[in-house]
Amino acid sequence: MNSAAIWILAPIFVGGILFFLQRFEKALVLAGAGLAVVLALLAWYLPIGEALPFLPSITIQDTMFVLGRQFILDDADRPYLFLVYLMVAIWLGGSAAARSGKNLVPVGLIVSGLLTAALAVEPTLYAALLIEMAALVSIPVLAPPGKPASRGVLRFITFQTLGMPFILLSGWLLPGVVSDPPSQRVITAIVMLMLGFALLIAIFPFHSWLISLAGEVNPYAAAFIFFCLLSTVSKFGIDFMHHLEWLRDYAPLYSILRLLGILMIFTGGLWAAFQRHLGRMLGYAMLVIVGSCLLASSLGAPAAALGAASSTAASPATGLFFAFFLPNGLALAAWALSLSIFKNQTENLTYRSVQGLAYTLPVASAGLLAAHFSLASLPLLAGFPLYSAMFSSLSHSAPSTVILAMLGVGGLLAGALRTLAVLITSPNASPAWSMTETRLQVIFIVTAIFLLFVMGLFPQLYIPLLSALIP
C-alpha cells in the first residue's frame, strides 16, 4: 500500500466517479464529505513508513514512482494531510447547505487530490503543472451551466496559467547550493518564483482576479477553490524555502514578504472599509488573509537570516503561519456559506439589495458577521489570538510597520460594522422577524459560529497541533 494512492489517487478516482452520479445530490455530498473525513482520520491514525499497529504485515510506503518521478508523502506530512482533508470535509459538507451546484463535490475531491500531488511531487518544479491542472478542473464549479462565463473566471484561468511558467522556470534556474553573494541568475530565479506565487494566489499587484471572482461567481465555490489554492501554494512556498538552505537564510526575501504582507493587509482592509458589495467585500477579506499568510511567513526568518550565527532552525513564529489555516478556513467557509444563502434570496449582493436581511435571514446574517469580525480580529473570536500574536511578534522585528497592518485590520472591522448596520436597517418601518434558512443551513452556521468562539477562547486547543506542521 502506498500513501500517494490513499491521499492522491483515491480522491481523484472517487471524484471522477461522482461526476457521473450527480443525480443523487444528497448521496453525492455524503460520499464526498465522508471520503474526506475518512482521509483525514487515516492521516491522523495511520503511520507512514512503519508497520500498521493493528496489521503488522502491512506497511504504507511513502513513495510512489510515476514515469521516473516520485510522489512522496511521508510521516511528517500527516498533520498537514489531516488538516487539509478535514477542511475539505467541512467545505464539501456545507455545499448542500450553500446550494453551490452539484459539481462542487466531485471537483472538490479531484482538486484536493491534484493539489496534494503538487505538494508530494519530486522534483518540485512539477508542482506548478499540477496546480494549473487543479485550476482548470475547478472551472465547472466557478462557471456553473446555464449562466454566461463571468469575467472573473476568465481572469482566474489567465492568472493561473500565466503563473505556471514562472514557477517552472524558477525551479529550473534555482541551483541547490549558492555561494554568497547570490548571482544575477539566482536573483532572477527568486523574482520569477515570487511573480509565479503572486499570480497564483493573488498577491499585490496581481489580485484583481480574486476580487472579480468573489464578486461575480458563487461565493462558496470561489472561496473553496481560493482556500485550497492558498493553502497548497503557501505550503509549497514554505517547503520550497526550507528545502533550499541558502534561500531560507536569504534575509531580503523576508523583508519582501513582510512588505507585501503589510501592503496587502493595509490595502485589502482599506478597500473593504469602503466596499458596498458583500461578494467583493469577501474578496478583500481574502486579500487580508493572503497578506496575513505572507506576514506570518516573514516572521519565520531563521536566526541566520537575521544576522545571527549560522542556524538552520526556523523561528517559532513559523508556527503562526500554519496556525492561521484553521480559523481562517473556518471563518471563510462560514462567510461564504452565509453569502450563498443571501445570494439565493436576493438579486445581487450589493448593500441596497441586502438591506434589512437580518430580519428574514438572522442565522445567515449572524454567521456572516461572526466570520467577518473573526477575520477582523475582534476579541473572543478565532482570529484575535493569532493576529495579536502576529502583531506582537512584528512589533519586535519591524515596529513601524505594525501601525499599517493594524490600520488594514481596522478597515476590515469598519467594513463589518457597516455591513451590520445595513443588515439590521430594514426599509420597512416595522419589520417582522422570521427565519427562512433551512435546518441544514442553521446547523452548519451555528456550529461554525460556536467553533469560532471556541477557537477564540481556547486557542491552546488547536495551535500546538498546527504548529507541528513546521517543516
Add this chain to the structure above:
Amino acid sequence: MPEVDWLPLMSVLLVIASSFTLLINPAWQTSLVALSIQYLGVFILVSNVLPLGIAAVKLVAGWMAGIVLAMSISGLLRRVAVPQDVSAISRDSLGQSDSLAGSPGWQTRSGRAFRLLTGLLVGMAGLSLAPQLTDWVPKLSIEQAWGSVILLGVGLLQLGFTIQPLRTILGLLTFLAGFEIIFATAEPSALVAGLLAVINLGLALAGAYLLMVDTLGESA
C-alpha cells in the same frame, strides 16, 4: 559565406504570421487555422532539441486543442440555429459576433490597425530582447528565442485586448506555446512535455466549456 539553415527561419516566419493572424483576424475559422499553423512552427522549432516523437506530442496536442475549440463553436452555432429556426444569415452573424470575435471594436478596421501596430511594437521589442534570452538559456538558438518571444508577447497582447472566452483561450495557448519552446530547450523531459500537452488540451476544453456554458442545462 556561412551556410544558412532555412528551416528554423521559415518556422519563425510561420510563427510570426500565424500569431499576427490570431491577433488581427476576427473570424474564428481563420483563427483556428492560424493556431494549427502556429503549432506547426513550434514543432519545427522544438524538434531540434527534443526527440521527434516528443516534439510531435506538442504538434498533436495543439491541433487537438484547435479541433476541440472548432467542434465546440460549431456545436454552439448549431444549438442556436436549430431550435429557434434562425436563418443562415443569423448564424453567420453569430459567427461574427463579439462573443466569438473578441470584444466590441475587434472587427473594426481601426481596431485591427491598432492591434497590428501594437503587435509590431511588441514584436520589435521581443526581437531585440531575444539575444539576451539566449544568454539565460544557453542551449536556446536565436531562431527559437525569436519564435518564443514573439509568441509570448503576442499571446499577452491578445489577453490584454479581450474579455471573451475564445480569444482568452487562444491568447493563453499562444503564450504557452512560446513558453514551451524555451522550456523544451531548458528541460527536454518527456514527462514535462506530456503534462504541458495535457494542460494545452485542458485549456481548450475549459474554453469549449466556457463558450457553451450559458446554453447548457441549468445548475442546481
